[in-house]
Amino acid sequence: MSGGTVASVPEGLLDEGVWFRVEAAGTAAAVRRTAERLAADLAIPESRIADLSIVAAEAAGNLVKHAQQGVMLVRAVRTPEQAGVELIAIDSGPGIADVAHALGDGHSTAGTLGIGLGAILRQASRWDMYSLPGKGTVLAVQVWAQHSPEAPWSAGLTRPITGETVSGDAVAAREVDGRRQLLVSDGLGHGGLAAAASHEAVRVFLQAPAGSPAAVVETLHRTLGHTRGAALAVAELDPVAGQVRYAGLGNIAGTVFGPDGTRRGMISMPGIAGHQRRQIREYDYPMLPGAVVVMHSDGLVDRWNPTEYPGLLTRSPEVIAGTVLRDAGTRRDDAGVLVARLP
Structure with missing residues (x-):
């Protein structure tokens, strides 16, 4: 996962941010500096930037000391009232067998002082973590300018194919006229033109009138003709x-994971939004309280099985998305995953 530029994004877009591969102390320092610059750009108070600096330094330092294939995402998070910075640390290391014990100061697995996780949690506005021995750990931390807002109902991650600096995949969520809707878009091909197609899909999605998923997909299809086109799907x-209502064109996967262990795949129709479509059809799927919806591009494989991750589907959408991206993502394609849950 490679670095890029941090840019302002519209309300509703799940900010792509900047990815770092964290393997050395120098990279850990770059993570901290990037987080501080982003916070300053977002007009976060200096006292909270100081807290963020501690969080970034400790989280990145933990990856250097303990992790294997550690990566970290630095990105903005927003509500209409305020902004914050989110750090998502993902590794394929040995994992933590007793998370509760590891959260206490004094715990160490590398002969250090063992204060990293405790310091992170004291300074953070919100955090969540999932760790499984033999798989690794995903830690999501947010530092907000003021109070911590209500936990988000959705979160997503994207990352580019190896060798590219931008991803052709994009994800977004919106709430309009009481409708809570999700979008996953996979621009045709890779690189800048694919990214442009997906960014246009996000722009249109966020501005489109309230309507059913099929109506929104129809709007996207009509307005993407000047782009390379995209596979995309909208869920409500x-x-x-x-219920979950779902409509899609092309190879976007959607699954409803029930709290009772059921797994129900959702259907997209063949086509490329903006260029080719036979028909747009909308399907309804049952959604029990506590169910989790996962949508992703074909940069992730479907062999991921939540039964191998005890308790994961009870975690935050950010942590679920990070775990799925780590273990189901392929380096041979852009990857995008979006996770949502309603109470």
């Missing part, structure tokens, strides 16, 4: 009806 979570 309706807890009152106990």
Whole structure:
């Protein structure tokens, strides 16, 4: 995962941010500096930037000391009232058998003082972590300018194919006229033109009138003709009806994971939004309270099995997305994953 530029994004877009491969102390320092610069650009108070600096230094330092194939994402998070910085640390290291014990000061696996996780949690506005021995650890930490807002109902991650600096995949979420909707877009090919197609899909999605997923996909298809085109899907979570409504064109995977262990795949129709489509059809799927919806591009494989990750689906959408990206993502393609849950 390679670095890029941090840019301002519209409300609703799940910011792509900057990825770092954290293997040496120098990279850990670069993570800290990037987080501090982003916080300053977001007008976060200096006292909170100081807290963020501790969090970034400790989280990146933990990857250097303990992790294997450690990477970290630095990105902005926003509400209409304020902004914050989110750090997501992902590794394929030995994992932590007793997370509760590891969270206490004094715990160490590398002969250090063992204060890293404790310091992170004291300074963070919000955090969540999932670790499994033999798989690794995913830690998501947010530092907000003021109070911590309500936990998000959705979160996603994207990363580019090896050798590219931008991803052709994009994810977004919106709430309009009471409708909570998700978008995953996979621009055709890779690189800048693929990214441009998906960014246009996100722009149109966030501005489109309220409508059913099929209507939104139809709008996207009509407006992407000047781009390379994209495979994309829109899902709508309706807890009152106990349903997920889903419509897609092309190779986007969507799955509803029930709290009872059920797994129900959702159907996309053949086509490329903006260029080719036979028809757009919308399907309804049952969604029990506590169910989790996972959508992803074909940069992730479907062999990921949540039964091999006890308790993962009870964690935050950010941590679920990070775990799925780590273990189901392929380096031969851009990858994008979006996770949502309603109470």
